[in-house]
Amino acid sequence: MLKVGLRGGIAAGKSLVAARLAELGAVLIDSDAIAREVVEPGTPGLRAVVDAFGASVLDGGGRLDRAALAAVVFGDEAKRQLLNGIVHPLVRARAARLAAGAGAGSIIVQDIPLLVETGQGAGFHLVLVVDAPEEERVRRMTANRGMDEAAARARIAAQASAEQRRAAADVLLQNTGSPGQIRAAVDELWHTRLVPFNRNVVDRRTAPRPGPPVLAGPRPDWAGQAGRIAARIRHADGRILAVDHIGSTAIPGMPARDVIDLQATVGSLAEADALAPALAAAGYPRSPGTWPDAPESPVPDQGPGDGRLHGSADPGRAVNLHVRVAGSPDWRCALAFRDWLRAEPEMASAYLAEKRRVAALHAGDTGCRGYVRDKGAWFTSFAEPRLREWTGAAGWVPPQY
Incomplete structure (x- = not known):
């Protein structure tokens, strides 16, 4: 089983890459979706959130009011850490169960919004980062999501920097072209690297290295x-x-x-x-x-x-x-x-x-x-x-x- 961690800044194109990987056969585990699942009504996660922050974070139907919760933890680092301490272990445990049930020969792609910030890269065979220039991401957010420019830049500033994402990346896909171009880049990555890598992991063998000795670099990375x-x-x-x-x-x-x-x-x-x-x-x-x-x-x-x-x-x-x-x-x-x-x-x-x-x-x-x-x-x-x-x-x- 090959485990790939997927990360990308807002509006960089991560969802498009994730969807294409799933079409090619990857088992996609979406941490955002799991984070919503583990605080559904009746779950231990929701009870723990209410115990920590009070019933005011629930809506009239007894579901988590995410806007109300965000208002409680926004700007309060201690409360944010408390919330993360409740939700993140539940998300990781659920993701691990999903991965374990996928089968030994599967390629698991786990979409983790805070992969870089939480230092989880060591738990994956590869970390794949999708990126795009900030100006292009701002353009996409204002044109496609109806956000004003100030809000778009604030969302970008709240995430890991481009330098931090690049430092965590084993594979960096620059999404600066058309959707067809990024899908083609994903296809090439899948067939030339992910599939043979997975086969080698399953068979417990090293990748071949044919050819004569060639000196390269020095490479700064x-x-x-x-x-x-x-x-x-x-x-x-x-x-x-x-x-x-x-x-x-x-x-x-x-x-x-x-x-x-x-x-x-x-x-x-x-x-x-x-x-x-x-x-x-x-x-x-x-x-x-x-x-x-x-x-x-x-x-x-x-x-x-x-x-x-x-x-x-x-x-x-x-x-x-x-x-x-x-x-x-x-x-x-x-x-x-x-x-x-x-x-x-x-x-x-x-x-x-x-x-x-x-x-x-x-x-x-x-x-x-x-x-x-x-x-x-x-x-x-x-x-x-x-x-x-x-x-x-x-x-x-x-x-x-």
Whole structure:
């Protein structure tokens, strides 16, 4: 089952995207609709709201008067938090029941108005954000909804900013064209990413990564992507002590293969093995064999005593997830190497030169095994002794857990 969180600013076109995803076969869970359902007459939710705010929030028929409730909580942060504390857990529980009943092979799309504000993105395989320029959204609200401009801008200002939504997005759809154009973009996303991603999650396999090593970037969004993925990995199982961004994409300004390397810290190899089902369900299954593709981290998990390697089931985002024991040599080396290159630009330049040299040697390869083999030789002969010297001189010590 693939779980997609859907978010969009008012008048950005989120409803149109949600409708198209449902037409394509997604199971759509609308949190707004659930929020109304859980406070229907006779529900525990409505009783809790009345207990908290009084009978004045009911209309003459005993139903929730939303305008009256809004007047009570508007401008009062404590009352707003109290209301959210009643309604949000009920909505999440109902949404979880709906998702559980959808079937193992389903693609679940959950439309959550406060997805960004409440930090729920880590609970989804992907967060899809629909956006449009503010002026276009104002135009739509005034033309299609009869709102005046001041009210439209006030509604926009009350929501998460465009920058906050973009920071939370794994996929950003810009809805600046016709309805047909945004539907076509949804179709492409569905067929090229969501459907194969879901198939890989169900089958617990990594997405293939064919082709030779190609250095890209540096991309300014690598750090943000790593942060979102790390949050999902931590959310997958509480036994994970930490998740660190390592490898070349963790070095500011460093061109790299477009693969996010992360290191998950655990207490033992037994824990690393026990985590495998939870990581697979989160979209990061155990990689077959040792290395299906080359890591950007210089310390590959080449044997059963060195850690466990997981990859990404997402065909749109390649990830190497190194699950290693806190304090082990490879765990320590990955963190030290990253910090060394961040601190020493000359060494980062030397590493980049070697990567470019080796990538050129293997430009005609169908995979990356030769690239990682030759790059590893540079690390052993050139980098490792200098890294040991730097850690001693700098007094570098790894994190303590």
